[in-house]
Amino acid sequence: MYLSRLHLEHFRNYRELDLCFSAPVTLVQGRNGQGKTNLLEAVYYLATSKSRHARTEREAVDRAAAAEPIPYARIRGEVVRRGESTTLEILFTLRGDGLNYTKQIRVNGAPKRSMDLIGHLRAVLFLPEDLTLIAGSPSERRRYVDIALCQIDRSYCQTLSRYQKVVTQRNSLLKQLQEREQAESHSAAAQLSFWDDQLIELGTQVLARRHTYLAQLAPIARRIQAELSQEQEQLALLYLPSFNSGLYSDADYQRLREGEEIGAVEILGLEVEAATIGRRFRERLESRRGVELKAGSSLYGPHRDELVFLVNGWNLRTYGSRGQQRTGALALKLAELQAMAEATGEKPVLLLDDVMSELDAQRRAALLKALADVRQGIVTTTNWAQFSREFQQEAQLLQIEAGVATPSAGAL
Ligand SMILES: Nc1ncnc2c1ncn2[C@@H]1O[C@H](COP(=O)(O)OP(=O)(O)OP(=O)(O)O)[C@@H](O)[C@H]1O
Ligand SMILES: [Mg+2]
Structure with a gap:
């Protein structure tokens, strides 16, 4: 699977861009603020129908274009897969409110739901901020797992989205009950039990799928971490639910929730x-009913789960050095790449956004090895010199300046 062509109109700082990808690796160089991340974001949009960082679709549309009579932005890509070509398109148009944008998706010209875009192009995106994934908040790690899983499993994505709606509904009911203190009333109990059933049904599916994904991911990440650390670091990547779903003994579960030096689990x-x-x-919902009512929100379920990284039995988040945490994050990303290839039988496109400068020689080499192994990689850099002459000779070289891409000879 690879992207053979990318066309952008009014996407962020790109007025118009037409790119053909002519080599397995495309190396894109540009100074700060010229459009490197935006380019990868566009490709990522085609894979996931979402942005990695933008909160609203509005951000995607060229600010200059927003002043035009009919503002819009377009991302179009040709994906080649087993010799067949598919055209994917996302069109952003202004809503009636004149403020927000809607996305229209087309696959080979036919209108589709966002959900149906996913899976045509699979991509693993690696941003410099991913290196802080381990030190970051639990919600970042959940989001990370969800994005990876959604690309592998479309039905997971649908279930997750239904689950999230249920959490919202259930939260607003709990909030009402908290305010009115009428938790004891009959109808309130009936309403809550309706939402409990929904929460449990969908939440269980989400959890079960995350469990199997982690079971696949963890051994790969462990192997990579060992390689990167000359066998010094044993990484255990564990899924830690907000209640013990049955993965661990109660004693181990408790240690994981509270402990820092955890040892073997x-x-x-x-x-x-x-x-x-x-x-x-x-059981958890029933035994903690009062706590949830008091909090006025849903405290248990996959929206409150966590990923735990142990290195040699110690919690990497609290005890790991910065370098160890970065190695863990890199191992996780590389494991994702492999897990996705295994799960789908196709290698995803690897998008690397200026991460080389953040890594030491050994970790850089691991990333270059992964790059050599995929069908397509798109790599950005501010500095040609980060890549060897051999690497540059084999790659398609582009230079970006103010949203304009031109072929380049690189710098040898
Ligand atoms: N909706 C938008 N309309 C117009 N310009 C935008 C929009 N969103 C972002 N930009 C601009 O796009 C430019 C390029 O951003 P991008 O993040 O791609 O740069 P970059 O090449 O990755 O830089 P860096 O090396 O600093 O990461 C920035 O100047 C930013 O202000
Ligand atoms: Mg950038």
């Missing part, structure tokens, strides 16, 4: 049966 079964997860989820 025994995983009881990689794939917990949905029935077990559901039963334990219900």
Whole structure:
């Protein structure tokens, strides 16, 4: 699977761009603020229908174009897969309110839902800020897992989106109950039990899928971390749910929640049966009813889960050095690449946004090895000199300046 062509109109700082990708690796050089990240974001949009960082679609549209009579932005790409070409398109148009934008998706010209775009082009994007994933907040790590899983499993994405709606609804009910203090009333109890059922049903599916994904990802990440650390660092990547879904013994679960020096954790079964997860989820909701009512929000379920990284039995988030945390993040990204290839039978496109400068020689080499192994990689840099003569000779070289890309001879 690879992207053979990319066309942009009014996307961020690109007025109009037409690019053909002519080599397995495209190396894009540009000074700060010229459009390197924007280019990768456009490709990532085609893969996921979402931006990695933009909060609104509005940000995607060229600020200058927003003043035109009919403002819009377009991302179009040709994806070649097993010899067949598919055209993917995202069109951003202004809504009636004159403020926000809507996305229209087309696949080979036919209108589709966002959800149906996913899977035509798979991409793993690696941004410099991913190197801080381990030190960051739990929500970043959940988001990270969700984005990776959505590309592998479209039905997961649908379930997750339904689950998130249920959480919102249930939260607003809990909030109302908290304000009115009428938790004891009959109808309130009935309403809550309706939302409990929804939460448990969808949440269980989300959890079960995340469990199997982590079971696949963890051994790969462990191997990569060992390689990167000359066998010094044993990485255990663990999924830590907001209630013990059955992955661990109660004692281990408690240690994971509280401890910092955790030592070895025994995983009881990689794939917990949905029935077990559901039963334990219900038990948790019932035993913590009062706590949730007091908080006025949903405290249990996959929206509150966590990923734990242990290195040699110690929590990497609290005890790891910055370098170890970065190695862990890199191992996670490289594992994602491999897990996605294994799960789908196709290698995803690897998008690397100026990450080389953040890594030491050894970790750089690991990334270059991964790059050599994919069908397509698009790599950005501010500095040609970060890449060897051999690398540059084999790559398609582009230079970006103020949203205009031109072929370049690089700098040898
Ligand atoms: N909606 C938009 N309309 C117009 N310009 C935009 C829009 N969004 C972002 N930009 C501009 O795009 C430019 C390029 O941003 P981008 O993040 O791609 O740069 P970069 O080449 O990755 O730089 P760096 O090396 O600093 O990461 C910035 O100057 C930014 O202000
Ligand atoms: Mg950038």
